[in-house]
Amino acid sequence: MSEFGHKLIDGSESSLKSFLDNLPGVDKVGAEGRAAMLGTRSIKTTSKARAIDLAISMVDLTTLEGADTPGKVRSLCAKALRPDPTDSTVPHVGAICVYNDMVKVARDYLDSIGGQSIPVAAVSTAFPSGRASMEVKLRDTQDAIESGASEIDMVIDRGAFLSGKFGSVFDEIKEIKALCGEKAHLKVILETGELATYDNVRKASYLAMLAGADFIKTSTGKVSPAATPPVVLVMLEAVRDFFALTGKKIGVKPAGGIRTTKDAIKQLVLVNETTGPEWLTPKLFRIGASALLNDLLMQRMKLSNGRYSSANYVTVD
Amino acid sequence: MTADIFEYSPAPESRAIVKLKSEYGLFINGKWVSPQSKKKFSSINPATEEVLAKVSQGNQVDVDKAVKAARAAYNKVWSKTKPKERAKYLFRIARLLQERAREFAVLESLDNGKPIRETRDVDVPLSAAHFFYHAGWADKLEYAGYGDNPKPYGVVAQIIPWNFPLLMLAWKVAPALATGNTVVLKPAETTPLTALLFAEICEQAELPAGVVNIVTGDGTTGAALVNHRDIDKVAFTGSTEVGKLIATSIADRGIPATLELGGKGANIVFDDAPIDEAVEGIINGIFFNQGHVCCAGSRLLLQESIVDDFLTKLQSRMAKIRVGDPLDKNTDLGAINSSAQLTKIKELSESGTKEGANIWSAPCTLPTKGFWYPPTIFTGVTAAHRIAREEIFGPVLSVLTFRTPQEAMEKANNTPYGLSAGIWTEKGSKILWAAQQLKAGVIWANTFNKFDPASPFGGYKESGWGREGGRHGLAAYIKGAK
Numbered sequence: 057m058s059e060f061g062h063k064l065i066d067g068s069e070s071s072l073k074s075f076l077d078n079l080p081g082v083d084k085v086g087a088e089g090r091a092a093m094l095g096t097r098s099i100k101t102t103s104k105a106r107a108i109d110l111a112i113s114m115v116d117l118t119t120l121e122g123a124d125t126p127g128k129v130r131s132l133c134a135k136a137l138r139p140d141p142t143d144s145t146v147p148h149v150g151a152i153c154v155y156n157d158m159v160k161v162a163r164d165y166l167d168s169i170g171g172q173s174i175p176v177a178a179v180s181t182a183f184p185s186g187r188a189s190m191e192v193k194l195r196d197t198q199d200a201i202e203s204g205a206s207e208i209d210m211v212i213d214r215g216a217f218l219s220g221k222f223g224s225v226f227d228e229i230k231e232i233k234a235l236c237g238e239k240a241h242l243k244v245i246l247e248t249g250e251l252a253t254y255d256n257v258r259k260a261s262y263l264a265m266l267a268g269a270d271f272i273k274t275s276t277g278k279v280s281p282a283a284t285p286p287v288v289l290v291m292l293e294a295v296r297d298f299f300a301l302t303g304k305k306i307g308v309k310p311a312g313g314i315r316t317t318k319d320a321i322k323q324l325v326l327v328n329e330t331t332g333p334e335w336l337t338p339k340l341f342r343i344g345a346s347a348l349l350n351d352l353l354m355q356r357m358k359l360s361n362g363r364y365s366s367a368n369y370v371t372v373d
Numbered sequence: 374m375t376a377d378i379f380e381y382s383p384a385p386e387s388r389a390i391v392k393l394k395s396e397y398g399l400f401i402n403g404k405w406v407s408p409q410s411k412k413k414f415s416s417i418n419p420a421t422e423e424v425l426a427k428v429s430q431g432n433q434v435d436v437d438k439a440v441k442a443a444r445a446a447y448n449k450v451w452s453k454t455k456p457k458e459r460a461k462y463l464f465r466i467a468r469l470l471q472e473r474a475r476e477f478a479v480l481e482s483l484d485n486g487k488p489i490r491e492t493r494d495v496d497v498p499l500s501a502a503h504f505f506y507h508a509g510w511a512d513k514l515e516y517a518g519y520g521d522n523p524k525p526y527g528v529v530a531q532i533i534p535w536n537f538p539l540l541m542l543a544w545k546v547a548p549a550l551a552t553g554n555t556v557v558l559k560p561a562e563t564t565p566l567t568a569l570l571f572a573e574i575c576e577q578a579e580l581p582a583g584v585v586n587i588v589t590g591d592g593t594t595g596a597a598l599v600n601h602r603d604i605d606k607v608a609f610t611g612s613t614e615v616g617k618l619i620a621t622s623i624a625d626r627g628i629p630a631t632l633e634l635g636g637k638g639a640n641i642v643f644d645d646a647p648i649d650e651a652v653e654g655i656i657n658g659i660f661f662n663q664g665h666v667c668c669a670g671s672r673l674l675l676q677e678s679i680v681d682d683f684l685t686k687l688q689s690r691m692a693k694i695r696v697g698d699p700l701d702k703n704t705d706l707g708a709i710n711s712s713a714q715l716t717k718i719k720e721l722s723e724s725g726t727k728e729g730a731n732i733w734s735a736p737c738t739l740p741t742k743g744f745w746y747p748p749t750i751f752t753g754v755t756a757a758h759r760i761a762r763e764e765i766f767g768p769v770l771s772v773l774t775f776r777t778p779q780e781a782m783e784k785a786n787n788t789p790y791g792l793s794a795g796i797w798t799e800k801g802s803k804i805l806w807a808a809q810q811l812k813a814g815v816i817w818a819n820t821f822n823k824f825d826p827a828s829p830f831g832g833y834k835e836s837g838w839g840r841e842g843g844r845h846g847l848a849a850y851i852k853g854a855k
Contacts, residue, residue, distance in 0.1 A: 080645075080646065080647055080648040080649070080799075081645075081647045081799040082647055082649070082650065083647035083650035083651075083799075083819050085650075085819070085820060086647060086649075086650025086651075086653055086654065086819065086820065087649070087650055089653070089820075090649075090650070090653050096490060096494070096702070097381065097702075097703055098381075098384035098702035098703055099381060099382075099384075100382050100384045101382045102382045103379065103380060103381050103382040104382070106379065107379065110379070293649050300685075324379060325379075328379045329693050333379055336379055
């Protein structure tokens with residue numbers, strides 16, 4: 057029991073099933089209504105300026121393309137450290153997120169330019185589908201850690217989850233967590249776009265938290281819909297309630313589909329009014345994105361000089 | 374990172390769009406006229422106590438003038454206007470309300486004290502929707518199920534409350550005009566301004582003179598209107614107390630009335646409810662429009678097994694309610710409509726404490742000027758407490774508990790009112806069972822305070838007579854229809 061630091065479950069399939077199936081349901085209309093209402097919050101002037109800087113510091117600047125090159129990754133690292141080369145008051149981003157083979161490139165380059173404080177996150181466990189043997193998933197994760205990743209974004213086995221094999225999903229997360237140990241933070245990607253219902257999002261959130269996730273993350277970015285406001289709301293509620301039950305603060309990372317400053321600010325409002333402002337830190341909230349950063353920078357310029365700049369004033373990725 | 378990292382900056386909606394006159398006359402026979410008494414009273418902004426405009430005090434002479442104008446308009450023009458032409462006027466009014474939506478939203482918020490988020494997203498769009506909906510009925514009345522030649526009553530006296538000034542106007546005026554009646558409307562004393570702006574819409578829509586007449590004033594004006602011998606029908610929304618007076622007044626005249634009165638709605642949360650959404654629903658049920666809602670879910674009935682967890686969640690959610698400037702787009706709870714209402718809320722709350730219930734108010738800073746009351750709940754309430762029986766009409770929730778579903782039904786029905794109820798459970802069969810047991814005109818399942826022009830609204834018992842909205846609501850304005 058105490059293995060999990062709390063007494064909600066004993067780790068057996070039956071205790072997991074009974075716990076997860078007894079969670080209160082999520083009413084779809086109500087959850088979407090609440091998220092939509094929070095989307096009408098009007099964040100202006102000083103609070104907008106703060107929100108933009110906060111959002112920049114939470115961005116997991118991501119490139120997950122087959123065509124990624126070491127050059128592109130280095131360029132992204134430079135941008136992560138100095139998002140706006142002309143303005144040193146812009147905070148650095150939360151992390152760089154890449155595939156395994158680029159982890160070393162990113163780590164070495166960041167270290168060489170003074171970006172030691174920026175972690176490198178690797179997508180792992182046969183990302184994005186999770187369809188590989190456990191042996192391969194462990195090796196994949198080991199490889200990422202050895203290359204210098206201090207954050208692991210793993211995917212869950214959605215097939216197992218959807219067929220009710222909660223124990224199998226739980227064990228996988230637990231094993232990967234054990235491998236990460238103190239060396240790497242574990243983010244567990246639920247791929248909410250494949251989970252079909254908010255009830256499942258809530259169950260998967262708890263499952264990941266019970267198994268030892270440090271963060272729960274919505275999506276791989278390869279499936280749509282991804283980080284919709286109601287999905288993030290349900291995950292934030294789970295994190296809030298898990299904290300009340302266990303005293304443990306778990307982070308949340310929406311990823312996929314958050315492209316504009318407006319989208320990002322809506323996410324921050326969700327955090328502020330669900331878990332409360334204690335979660336408004338890159339330690340507990342990240343936004344997985346690529347195009348978002350440029351929009352945040354353009355909005356930041358607009359706030360400081362009153363003009364909308366063309367896209368030529370921010371760097372291409 | 375500190376807790377104030379994301380304190381929302383003020384985001385006030387601009388007042389510039391509202392061009393108020395300093396004084397308003399009465400709108401009778403398509404003209405702005407001075408009241409016979411020459412008396413004016415102030416309509417104030419309850420959030421600041423600032424005087425917004427001077428409004429006319431109508432008396433018996435003014436009411437008589439208005440009823441005569443409505444009668445003449447009915448006889449000479451409106452009863453001869455083809456149904457599809459009536460529909461065109463209603464469509465025109467609906468579109469004008471949409472075009473001037475922001476103006477109405479800001480003015481409603483100023484005059485009533487309710488948050489701009491609600492006037493912008495609820496009051497004004499729903500008001501326009503009521504006119505659109507009834508515009509559609511105007512030339513299809515013979516298919517409404519009230520015979521093949523449905524006839525209007527003639528001149529209708531309408532008295533509306535201060536909680537949803539424009540929306541209640543729409544609920545009353547739209548079906549009356551659609552069915553071919555003419556109207557004398559008296560808006561509430563504390564919130565006459567959007568009705569006066571609506572008179573401008575009638576002018577803009579070129580509605581024939583006398584079809585809609587608006588007489589402002591206090592309770593004596595309303596009494597003069599109800600007691601007028603040449604009205605054919607009364608429609609009233611307001612307190613049960615005044616509703617009873619109206620019923621007495623018309624009893625010997627054989628004219629019908631629709632009365633939409635008070636309520637003490639039960640919001641029943643079973644242990645198998647979607648808890649987070651139920652918390653939202655309870656919040657919306659009692660704190661929407663500062664609790665100035667006749668169908669508010671002002672009694673929370675909680676199943677014993679979930680009481681502690683639910684109340685913890687409810688209180689933490691209540692602490693996030695943003696109370697303050699109604700014109701700020703981020704405000705959730707605005708000002709109490711009047712000093713009199715605030716006194717009533719305080720008096721009933723004090724009785725709750727005196728009778729032994731436990732009060733808890735969300736920690737929030739209330740503005741120093743204007744009329745304010747924090748979001749409040751009472752726990753340990755028994756069915757015998759005044760706060761469990763009387764309508765508080767403010768942001769005050771009474772929490773009662775139950776053990777079995779049957780007990781919940783008995784407690785929910787144990788009230789002289791019967792306007793609304795809410796059922797929260799994920800079990801469909803329980804929803805259907807409970808809906809059959811509850812004696813309330815409107816029952817929401819896993820949601821609350823949802824309104825649509827197509828859906829009839831009205832109460833059982835002392836919550837009123839008749840229905841408003843939908844096909845059922847047309848009956849209130851068609852002679853002989855039931």
